[in-house]
Amino acid sequence: MKKMKKILVTLSILVASFSLKAQEVMTIENEEIMLNEFVNTLMKNNHDKEITQEYLDEYVELFVNYKLKVIHAKELGLDKQEDFISELEVYRKQLAKPYLQAKEFKNELILEAYNRMKLDVNASHILFRLNGNASQSDTLKQYNSALKAKQDIESGNITFNQAVEKYSDENYNNGNLGWFTAFSMVYPFESAVYNTEAGQISDIVRTQYGYHLVKVNEKRPASGEVKVSHIMFKFPKGADIEKKRKIKLKADEVYSELQSGEDFAVLADKFSEDRSTAVKGGVLPWFGLNKMAKEFEDASFSLDLVGDFTSPFMTEFGWHIVILDDKKEIGTLEEEEDFIRKQIEKGSRNLLSELALIKKLKKEHNFTEHQYNIYRKGKVKENIKSDKLISATLTENDITRTDNDSRELFSIADKIFTQKNFKDFLLEYQDDNLDFDFMYTRFVDFSLLEYEESMLEINQPEYKTLLNEFRDGILLFELTSKKVWTRAMEDTVSLQLYFDANSEKYWWTERVEANIYTCADIKVASKLKRLLWKKSKDLITLEEIEESINKTSPLNMQISSGKFTEGDNKFLDQIKWIKGVSEVKTDESAVIVIEVLEILEPSSKELNETKGKVISDFQNQLEENWISELREKYSVTINKDILYSIIK
Numbered sequence: 001m002k003k004m005k006k007i008l009v010t011l012s013i014l015v016a017s018f019s020l021k022a023q024e025v026m027t028i029e030n031e032e033i034m035l036n037e038f039v040n041t042l043m044k045n046n047h048d049k050e051i052t053q054e055y056l057d058e059y060v061e062l063f064v065n066y067k068l069k070v071i072h073a074k075e076l077g078l079d080k081q082e083d084f085i086s087e088l089e090v091y092r093k094q095l096a097k098p099y100l101q102a103k104e105f106k107n108e109l110i111l112e113a114y115n116r117m118k119l120d121v122n123a124s125h126i127l128f129r130l131n132g133n134a135s136q137s138d139t140l141k142q143y144n145s146a147l148k149a150k151q152d153i154e155s156g157n158i159t160f161n162q163a164v165e166k167y168s169d170e171n172y173n174n175g176n177l178g179w180f181t182a183f184s185m186v187y188p189f190e191s192a193v194y195n196t197e198a199g200q201i202s203d204i205v206r207t208q209y210g211y212h213l214v215k216v217n218e219k220r221p222a223s224g225e226v227k228v229s230h231i232m233f234k235f236p237k238g239a240d241i242e243k244k245r246k247i248k249l250k251a252d253e254v255y256s257e258l259q260s261g262e263d264f265a266v267l268a269d270k271f272s273e274d275r276s277t278a279v280k281g282g283v284l285p286w287f288g289l290n291k292m293a294k295e296f297e298d299a300s301f302s303l304d305l306v307g308d309f310t311s312p313f314m315t316e317f318g319w320h321i322v323i324l325d326d327k328k329e330i331g332t333l334e335e336e337e338d339f340i341r342k343q344i345e346k347g348s349r350n351l352l353s354e355l356a357l358i359k360k361l362k363k364e365h366n367f368t369e370h371q372y373n374i375y376r377k378g379k380v381k382e383n384i385k386s387d388k389l390i391s392a393t394l395t396e397n398d399i400t401r402t403d404n405d406s407r408e409l410f411s412i413a414d415k416i417f418t419q420k421n422f423k424d425f426l427l428e429y430q431d432d433n434l435d436f437d438f439m440y441t442r443f444v445d446f447s448l449l450e451y452e453e454s455m456l457e458i459n460q461p462e463y464k465t466l467l468n469e470f471r472d473g474i475l476l477f478e479l480t481s482k483k484v485w486t487r488a489m490e491d492t493v494s495l496q497l498y499f500d501a502n503s504e505k506y507w508w509t510e511r512v513e514a515n516i517y518t519c520a521d522i523k524v525a526s527k528l529k530r531l532l533w534k535k536s537k538d539l540i541t542l543e544e545i546e547e548s549i550n551k552t553s554p555l556n557m558q559i560s561s562g563k564f565t566e567g568d569n570k571f572l573d574q575i576k577w578i579k580g581v582s583e584v585k586t587d588e589s590a591v592i593v594i595e596v597l598e599i600l601e602p603s604s605k606e607l608n609e610t611k612g613k614v615i616s617d618f619q620n621q622l623e624e625n626w627i628s629e630l631r632e633k634y635s636v637t638i639n640k641d642i643l644y645s646i647i648k
Contacts, residue, residue, distance in 0.1 A: 025642045026060075028067045029634040035642060038063065042646070051647055060638065066476065068630040073475040084474060091470045096453050097345075099460055102356035106341075109349050113340045114333050116182035116194050120289065122218040123193050124160065124176045129169040130210035146204045146211040153201060153213075160201065160215045169210070181222060184290045187348040189214070223289060227326040228300045229282035231267060232274040234318040244314075251312035251319040253555055258309060264323045266589045270518070270558065273318070283325065296320060354445070361448045369410040376407055380419050381436050384426070394430040399423050410444065412451045421447075483626050488619040498618045499607045505617070506610045509565055511600040512577045515542075516560040516569060519591040524549060524556050525584045528593050532581045563600065 023035040042051075042059060049055065078084055126149055128142040149167045152158045158166065164175035182190060192205040192214050202214040233251045235244060254271050258264060265281025272278035289297065293315045303310065303324035310322045330336065344350055361367070370376065383400040391398075405420035425443045457464040488495065499506070519525040528549060534540040542559075549557045564572055571592045575582045582594040607614060 023642050024639065026064070026636070026638045028064060028636050029071050031067070031071065033067070035646075038643075039646060053644060053647060056643060056646065060643065064636055064638075065627055065630075066472075068627070068634055068636075069476050069479060070472045071634060072630060073479040076479070078475055078478050079471070084478065087474055088471055091474070092467060093453075095463060095466050095470065096456055099456055099463055100357060100449060100452060102353050102360055105356035106344065106353045109344055109353060110337060110340050111333070113182050113344065113349075114336055116190070117330050117336065117340075118222050119194070120179050120181050120220050120222050121193050121216060122176075122179050122220075124164065124174070124215045124217060125189075126160075126164050126168040126175060126213040127170040127209065128167070128211040132208070142211050143204065146213055150201065150204065150213055163213070176217070178294065179223070180290050181288065183343045183347065187352075222330050223301055224327060224329040225286045225288045226300050226303075226324065227286050227328075228284055228303075228322045228324055229264060229268060230274070230277070230284060230296075230323075231264075231272040231282055231321045232277075232318055233271075233312075233320075234273040235316075244319075248312060248314075248319055250554060251321065253553055255312050255321055257555075258321065263589065264309065271555065282323075286328070293317070296322070300324070358445050358448055361452055365413045365448065365451060367410065367412055367444075367448065370408045372407075373409055376404075376409055376419055377422075377440055379404060380422050380426075383423070384436075392430055394427060396427065399427065410447075412448060415451060417447055480623075484619050484622045488615050488622060495614065495618055496607065498621065499614050502617070503604060506605040506614065508600070508603050508605055508609075510577070510602055511563050511565050512572065512596055513563050513598040513600060514561070514572065515595040515597065516571065517593040517595070518558040518560070519584075519593060520553070520556045521591055522584065522586070525591050525593050528557060529581060529584070532593070532595055536581075 024032050025035045025038050026033045041063065045059075073079065126146070128146045128149075130139060130142050134142075145167060149163050153160055153163050161174055164171050168175055177185075182194075184190070185193070186207050186209075188205055188207050189212060192202040192212070193216055196202040196214060196216045198216050198219045200216060202212075202216070205212045205214065231251075231254060233247045233254075235247065239247070250271075254267055257267060265283075268278050268282030272282050274282070277283060287297075287300075289301075291297070292300070295313060295315045299310045299313050299320070299322050303322070306324055306326060308324050310320075312319045312321055314320075344353065379402075383402060384394070385398045385400075401420075401423070405418060405423065407419050408416050409419060409422060410417050422440065422443055425446065426439060429439075429442070429446070457467065517525075517528055519528060528545070531540060531545045531548065535542065535545060546557065546559065566573060571585045571590075571594060574585060575594060575596075577596060577599055579596050579599065582596070585592040585594070
């Protein structure tokens with residue numbers, strides 16, 4: 001459903017405007033559709049397809065249906081509902097983001113990050129922890145501790161490792177953070193590392209975690225990324241040492257098969273307990289440093305040549321065998337730019353970009369603080385029943401309202417912001433233990449960004465068009481959900497009636513009930529056939545067969561049981577469907593024996609056996625009926641002379 005919503009919301013996002021004459025190409029229930037609007041939508045959804053009369057006629061049908069649904073939604077008042085208004089506001093904020101950026105400054109950040117990505121660094125640190133609520137005295141105390149540690153190290157009285165032991169509030173792995181690259185650490189820490197030479201100690205650096213002293217141990221060209229496949233043998237929850245040892249034995253057996261030349265992908269498909277990747281031969285997405293468990297990462301990056309594989313190794317999740325599929329170095333700036341931009345937007349760097357934007361907006365919108373700003377701001381502080389910090393529990397009763405609340409603090413363009421505005425902001429955006437002056441700065445920044453956003457529809461035509469299209473998309477989704485999707489899934493009576501009326505469409509073809517045995521080799525398959533003969537005479541059970549064959553190894557035989565149709569299994573498709581045991585079937589990946597238990601003749605399906613398909617068909621029927629109703633209710637006039645003028 002969410003995927004469908006995304007499709008409908010983005011259906012008619014427009015591309016750049018064309019210089020077309022303002023000609024009316026169609027009228028849909030008193031709404032005039034101009035040629036340039038229609039062409040913009042067409043070109044967005046055309047994807048370079050040749051424009052023919054036939055294609056235009058087909059597209060017009062889709063376009064008109066879309067517009068009719070939107071008109072119907074507005075007629076029903078869906079655009080006035082609170083849920084719709086709230087959701088549109090979310091989209092509005094998302095659409096505004098690209099327009100609320102200091103683009104030149106962000107480009108500088110992108111270049112800086114790219115240059116850092118070309119190096120891996122190994123560093124250690126001493127942490128002097130501070131929480132977000134730390135008092136001034138605690139902050140000063142930790143800073144002095146950091147300063148003392150730095151002086152001790154530089155004077156030679158103590159080594160860095162000894163200083164970690166003596167001073168650090170976090171001495172895991174003796175303060176060593178291993179190898180990492182850009183975006184692995186918070187930005188101030190990362191900057192300290194990359195701005196310090198190998199073998200040197202940084203200046204004291206402050207992050208949200210406290211103060212740090214950083215020693216850069218080594219720098220090297222970037223490792224880049226690796227693409228590997230893995231076979232995983234999971235640890236069950238609460239697995240003890242003995243259980244983990246037994247799982248290791250299974251991993252060793254698979255490793256032995258791999259050493260003997262068995263295909264990795266085939267073994268992954270058979271034995272990996274990471275089923276999301278097993279069906280794809282164990283293939284994992286590309287990854288770089290600090291993206292996987294350390295043991296997994298170390299093993300993967302230790303492989304030099306494509307096709308090299310590890311012996312079984314353990315992580316907290318289980319035992320793994322990894323094979324190297326590919327390696328790649330850091331790409332060009334152009335190749336990496338999209339990734340870097342996304343990382344900046346979700347990380348602490350984005351704050352720097354926002355600060356640059358605030359500076360720019362202050363200038364563009366003539367930001368002016370009142371000459372008595374400090375005094376008036378102080379009056380607001382006096383009216384808050386707290387000491388130095390803003391509490392998250394702040395209520396209206398904690399703020400005194402005065403006759404002076406209308407006095408100006410600052411102005412943006414021609415809009416004035418008062419003491420009252422600031423008090424209202426504190427109530428709405430209060431946060432635990434935030435400094436009053438910090439909240440005032442946040443108020444100024446928020447007001448500037450909000451003002452800039454409010455002007456986007458005036459100053460940015462493209463943004464206005466995008467927003468209108470999203471508005472229509474949301475409306476269409478809401479109405480379609482009610483009229484079609486939700487009804488088809490929840491109206492069980494109507495669904496059953498539809499199924500009963502169209503039951504001839506839903507039939508099973510001939511099926512077979514069978515056991516499919518995957519054997520380790522021909523020898524196992526031969527033994528299996530002998531035992532299956534005994535089973536046919538009721539001399540042995542399937543459980544006893546499995547126990548007998550897998551006594552020496554759990555990998556000797558795997559069983560897949562069920563009902564199959566043509567195309568479900570390639571080996572089943574190779575044999576004649578008659579009751580009994582097939583000849584041994586082999587290919588490069590498997591040794592197969594098939595036991596046909598029952599031949600199931602073609603038969604009608606029950607609703608629960610094909611419910612997904614029936615719901616889909618019912619939805620299509622509801623959609624068709626709805627469109628017919630809309631076509632009868634609303635008028636549609638198309639000027640085909642103007643429409644066909646698009647054809648070159």
